[in-house]
Amino acid sequence: MSMLSFSRAINIEYKFIFEYYDRPLSFIGFVDNINYLFHFIDDENFFIAEMNIQEVEKLSENKNISDFLHFLIDENKVSIINFNYDLEETCYKDFDETFERYIPKNDSLIDYDILSERQIDADFRFESQLVFPIETEQLTVRILDNDNSNLYKFSVIENVMKYINDSFNFISKSDTNKELMMSPFTVGSFKVNFKLFNNPNLIEENIDFSSLIKIINELNTSDRALDLNLAENTLNSELLGSVDSLYEVLKREGIQLQFKDVNNLNLAELSGSPLIGHNLSVFKDKIKELNQEKLTSETIVVDGDIRSANVQRNSFSLVTVEKVITGRFDKNLRVELREKSTTFTKFPSSITATIKVEYKYNENDELISTTYTMMSFSQ
Secondary structure, eight states: OOOOOHHHHHTOEEEEEEEESSSEEEEEEEETTEEEEEEEEETTEEEEEEEOHHHHHHHHHHOBHHHHHHHHHHTTOEEEEEEETTTTEEEEEEOOGGGGGGSOOTTOBOOEETTTTEEOOTTOOGGGGSOOOOOOSEEEEEEEETTOOSOOOHHHHHHHHHHHHHHHHHHHOSSOSEEEEEEOOOTTSOEEEEEEEEOTTSOOOOOOSHHHHHHHHHHTOOSSOOOGGGGGSHHHHHHHHHHHHHHHHHHHHTEEEEEEOTTOOEEEEEEOOHHHHHHHHHHHHHHHHHHTSEEEEEEEEEEEEEEEEETTTTEEEEEOSSOEEEEEEOHHHHHHHHHTSSOOOSSSEEEEEEEEEEEEEOTTOOEEEEEEEEEEEEO
C-alpha cells in the first residue's frame, strides 16, 4: 500500500461520504490516482484500504460496509492509519484482531451519499462514478518477431532498453523519488519488466509511464485525425523523438513491442508498421513547424490575490486588478514550497509576485500563446 502523508490524507478528494459527524467518518476518497476506503475507528485512527475496480465492484454488489471490510481484510488490503495532528504526521499499523471490534455491525448498509445528498439504490454502481487510472508505474515490454523466437540481436535489445531509459529520463526530468528498476527475464519468453520504486532520499514526485503509453497509442491512430497539439508539449515532443529513433530498428528487424501493465493487460503496441511510420512523419513535420516559432520573454512584478496553488500539479491562480493569471511555479520555488521553507499563509491572500512571461509567435509574428512562471513572491 502507498503510504499517504498527512497533507495528502487531509486534502484527499472526497468521492462518497457514508457517515459524517463534525467530519467524514466513513468515505471513499481519491488521491495520487488511487481510490481509498476510510472508516472511522477513533479521533486519530481510521481503517484504510486501497481499492481497484474489481474491489469497488464488490462493494456495489451488496453495499454492506461490514462485509466489505471483512473482504478487504481477507485480501490483506486493510491497514490502520494514525493521524498525529500536533506534528502533522501519519503512521501506519498492520491490521490485527485487536481492531476487529471497531468493524461496524453486519446491518451497516450503505443507502445514502452525504456528499451528493442522494439515495444509494440497490442497483447503484460506485465504480461508475470513480476514476481508475491505468496502472503504469509497472510496465512489461514483450519483444516479438514473425517467428516468435527467443533469440534477438543485441542491437535490438540495446535500442529497446535505450528507448525505455530515455523515455523515463524525459518523464522524470529533475530529481525525483522514482528510480527505474528491472526485474529478471521470464523463462521461455523475452519479456522485460520495468518498475518505478520510491527513493526516500529524493523529492516526492508522482510520475509513471502513462505519457509514454499515450504517445504510442496516438501513433497507432487510424480512425481519426492525429492530435497534433500533443507535439506542443515538450515532454511529448521528446517522447516522439525517442520513438523515432527506435522505429527504424523495429522496421528493419521486423520486431514488435507489446506494453502490458502489472495485471498483464495490453496497454499499447509499437512496431515498424507503415501506419506508425506515417504518423511519426506527420508529428515530425509538426515539431519542425513548432521549432520555427519565435519565443520572447519578460519578467514582471505584480500585486494580486493568490486564489489557488497546487504544488503537486504545479499550478497557481493569481487575481490582479487587470486579469486572472494562471501558470506554474519555477523549479526552485516549487522545491521551496514542497519543503515548506516558503509557503502561502492562507487562501486567498495578497502577494507581490515576480513572474516570467513567455510569448510564442508563429512565422507571421502572430502571438500564439502566453505562459506564466512564478519565480518568487512576498506577502
